[in-house]
Amino acid sequence: MDSVEDCCVVDSVEDCCVVDGVGDCCVVDSIEYCCVIDSAEFCCAVNTVDDCWVMDSVKICCVVDSVEDCCVVDGVGDCCVVDGVEDCCVVNSEEHCCVVDSVEDCCVVNSEEHCCVVDSVEDCCVVVREEDCCVVNSLGNAV
Incomplete structure (x- = not known):
């Protein structure tokens, strides 16, 4: 052959x-x-x-909502879960996932997607100079 x-x-x-x-x-x-x-x-x-989807000029496959789709984690085609289906978000220009309200989702810090913990679940907050988070209670106050 x-x-x-x-x-x-x-x-x-x-x-x-x-x-x-x-x-x-x-x-x-x-x-x-x-x-x-x-x-x-x-x-x-x-x-x-x-x-196939093209990632970094290379076609690769992963699964999103029962169909294959792709996202990039650490420069390699990979998948994560958002709202019960695999999807992607971006951290430091690389696609990445975090958990919001018990499902993986994304949030933005300094124009970059980032996650933190609010009410015992990962959520988002905006930090001006550093990517950092605070714990917010049910009243929305920092603790």
Whole structure:
């Protein structure tokens, strides 16, 4: 299989993708498709059909609300959860998640998403010069 692609059949038509330099295929709901991860073609599924998102010029997959989507954590495609579904927020120009009202969510400090603890759950507060938080009681007063 050096220079010859190993093909599979998609909708009665032969179609190919390459994984690790060798023609290969993946199947999602009887539909085969490919995307690229780390310079090698790979497969992922979005809305029951293989599809990919591009992160740092590299296609990669993760799952959001039962479909695959991507976010970036530490420069690598990764996912986090917001409102019960996987999603992303940004910390220091990198996508990151925190917990607000028992679900992961984001807040902003100095134009950057950041989290802190309010009423025993992670919430947000704005700090002018430093990314820092205070504990606020049920009356909204700092304690």
